[in-house]
Amino acid sequence: MKTVEQLVSEARARIEEWDVARLIATPDAVVVDIRDVRERAKGFIPGSIHAPRGMLEFWWDPTSPYHREVFAGPGPFVLHCAMGWRSALAAATLQDMGFKVAHLVGGFEAWQAADGDIEMPVPKGAIKSGAPG
Template sequence: MREMNAKEVENLLNEGKKLNIIDVREVDEVKTGKIPGAINMPLGLVEFRMHELDKTKEYIMVCRSGGRSGRACQFLKSYGFNVINMAGGMLAWEGKIE
């Protein structure tokens, strides 16, 4: 599984890169703050919402610590999606939140 750490993701955002970030935490967890521009898609709904994703794009998956996003990556990769897990999740995130 491909991984990036939180600092690498933050640096890409700071450089103005357009990233497709999917936050797989539950709705109440996201209320405490998410990476700007991230789309919330709780892990339990990924299977039912993957039709909203584009297989030609790259997605960075995020959760609290990296475990759930890792499972989301494995699942989506098995369906042909291009995914990267953000290692350490939001616990490692030091950038801006919204």
């Protein structure tokens, strides 16, 4: 039996890993937040796309009825979760499917520790800034 820590370690050994500095220095990177909605509700990396871990492969696969066109783009795509374990596993899975992706080492926690900007979701029913009201 393998532990989750072993699985993550094996995934990290074969995927591309980005740190926060590289992500900031690559403005065309497509940041994909794979955390669940409760985590994202506490804040997210501005401009990131939310793709919950449970739907990631289905949204990415162009032959899936659930495919999302945003994942057909050129990238580079950088996945992140809270601390980098789920995103390492997800990146390895997408790589196994033939997609070129990376993951953010340390995840959202590393982003916060580096004082990266954080955006908060607009509450349902609220009027977005700049919208007619």
